[in-house]
Amino acid sequence: MTENNSVKIVTIGGGSSYTPELIEGFIKRYDSLPVRELWLVDIPEGEEKLNIVGALAKRMVKEAGVPMEIHLTLNRQEALIDADFVTTQFRVGLLQARAKDERIPLKHGVIGQETNGPGGLFKGLRTIPVILDIVKDMETHCPDAWLINFTNPAGMVTEAIFRHSNWKKVVGLCNVPVGMKMGIAKALDVEPERVEVDFAGLNHMIYGLNIYLDGKSVTETVIEKITSGDSSITMQNISDLGWEPGFLKALNILPCPYHRYYYKTDEMLAEETKEASEKGTRAEVVQKLETELFELYKDVNLSKKPEQLEQRGGAYYSDAACNLIDSIYNDRGDVQPVNTLNKGAIGSISDDSAVEISSIITKNGPKPIAIGDLPVSVRGLVQQIKSFERVAAEAAVSGDYDKALLAMTINPLVPSDTVAKVILDEMLEAHKEHLPQFFTKSAAEP
Numbered sequence: 001m002t003e004n005n006s007v008k009i010v011t012i013g014g015g016s017s018y019t020p021e022l023i024e025g026f027i028k029r030y031d032s033l034p035v036r037e038l039w040l041v042d043i044p045e046g047e048e049k050l051n052i053v054g055a056l057a058k059r060m061v062k063e064a065g066v067p068m069e070i071h072l073t074l075n076r077q078e079a080l081i082d083a084d085f086v087t088t089q090f091r092v093g094l095l096q097a098r099a100k101d102e103r104i105p106l107k108h109g110v111i112g113q114e115t116n117g118p119g120g121l122f123k124g125l126r127t128i129p130v131i132l133d134i135v136k137d138m139e140t141h142c143p144d145a146w147l148i149n150f151t152n153p154a155g156m157v158t159e160a161i162f163r164h165s166n167w168k169k170v171v172g173l174c175n176v177p178v179g180m181k182m183g184i185a186k187a188l189d190v191e192p193e194r195v196e197v198d199f200a201g202l203n204h205m206i207y208g209l210n211i212y213l214d215g216k217s218v219t220e221t222v223i224e225k226i227t228s229g230d231s232s233i234t235m236q237n238i239s240d241l242g243w244e245p246g247f248l249k250a251l252n253i254l255p256c257p258y259h260r261y262y263y264k265t266d267e268m269l270a271e272e273t274k275e276a277s278e279k280g281t282r283a284e285v286v287q288k289l290e291t292e293l294f295e296l297y298k299d300v301n302l303s304k305k306p307e308q309l310e311q312r313g314g315a316y317y318s319d320a321a322c323n324l325i326d327s328i329y330n331d332r333g334d335v336q337p338v339n340t341l342n343k344g345a346i347g348s349i350s351d352d353s354a355v356e357i358s359s360i361i362t363k364n365g366p367k368p369i370a371i372g373d374l375p376v377s378v379r380g381l382v383q384q385i386k387s388f389e390r391v392a393a394e395a396a397v398s399g400d401y402d403k404a405l406l407a408m409t410i411n412p413l414v415p416s417d418t419v420a421k422v423i424l425d426e427m428l429e430a431h432k433e434h435l436p437q438f439f440t441k442s443a444a445e446p
């Protein structure tokens with residue numbers, strides 16, 4: 001820890017529009033988590049945003065009266081020195097790259113999906129080499145730090161770190177389980193603190209296996225509320241299409257909002273095609289939202305997180321992040337859903353794979369709570385996505401074209417090997433500048 005047992009946090013991708021969420025979270029928890037130094041790091045292309053969001057961060061901290069120093073820098077190595085926690089929230093290629101991830105597959109009748117569709121594959125190919133570089137820097141400058149990754153595709157990125165580096169102190173984080181818990185509380189019309197959920201699966205492929213209200217099982221009641229159309233659980237970025245009641249009742253566990261892409265593929269494709277032509281793909285919508293947000297952030301009289309930020313899909317993400325950091329720092333032993341090594345917690349997923357699962361959070365990291373196995377009805381899909389993540393991570397590390405084709409083809413949203421190749425080739429070309437591993441031949445090769 002830094003001086004006086006206070007905490008140093010480094011946020012990579014600090015110029016993100018989500019940063020005020022994080023600042024708000026650290027301010028709220030300052031008494032139990034004394035963040036004395038927060039370093040916001042970005043790349044030269046993000047400098048303007050970093051300065052705007054950094055100035056807002058400084059105003060927020062001043063208004064709250066907490067002694068948190070905010071440092072802004074483009075020098076990652078310098079920032080990392082003696083960090084206690086490193087959070088990552090960057091987007092290689094910015095939102096323009098996400099727009100391509102969504103548009104190109106759509107042109108070929110396939111949902112792009114920036115996390116677990118073809119878009120997710122390409123986001124992984126662009127991101128994994130960068131995160132592995134960050135890990136190398138951490139080995140040199142802050143070997144005892146925890147890496148808390150929110151960069152999507154969070155499951156694939158966590159998998160890649162465990163499989164393709166020696167770094168062990170990493171936790172992948174997502175707001176989907178928190179969002180589900182809030183949605184359940186709303187459906188039951190109770191305070192979220194009274195609700196507990198046993199979560200298990202993978203990132204954006206997570207299920208609520210059991211739901212409890214004040215310790216009593218209410219899984220069927222929640223499913224009933226959803227199937228009757230009384231309530232619905234989704235995120236800002238996912239169309240709220242209703243579930244087939246008989247399907248959900250027979251499933252008898254709660255799918256996450258992202259499961260609509262797999263169980264309602266045709267309807268989601270039609271919806272996304274319509275939205276893309278009417279108002280743009282999600283990335284295009286978010287680009288406009290970002291411009292508005294940064295205009296607000298520039299206001300020197302603004303010293304709190306503006307409400308408009310809640311229109312982003314990442315709502316509650318700061319709560320998830322700050323709760324996790326607080327629990328590791330204070331060795332709380334509470335239960336939180338995170339991406340961590342399976343270690344036998346879910347049968348039929350290998351022990352050395354990353355899973356997203358309710359875990360006990362201690363100073364030594366998350367301890368996943370064993371659930372035995374997933375119901376047979378969902379096991380295959382979860383394994384399929386795990387295979388996709390693993391093959392995609394291998395493609396990202398090796399720059400091997402055939403592995404990338406394999407990953408694209410085994411993705412459940414992609415209908416055939418021929419379509420996979422067409423999309424792959426077009427996306428490789430479109431993202432060329434961010435995929436050096438596929439285009440730079442080593443000197444030894446002809």
Ligand code: G6P
Nearest residue numbers: 175176235237282286312313314
């Ligand atoms: C959800 C996901 C995040 C994702 C976000 C996108 O919350 O859990 O992983 O980054 O949506 O939201 P956006 O507003 O960028 O579409």
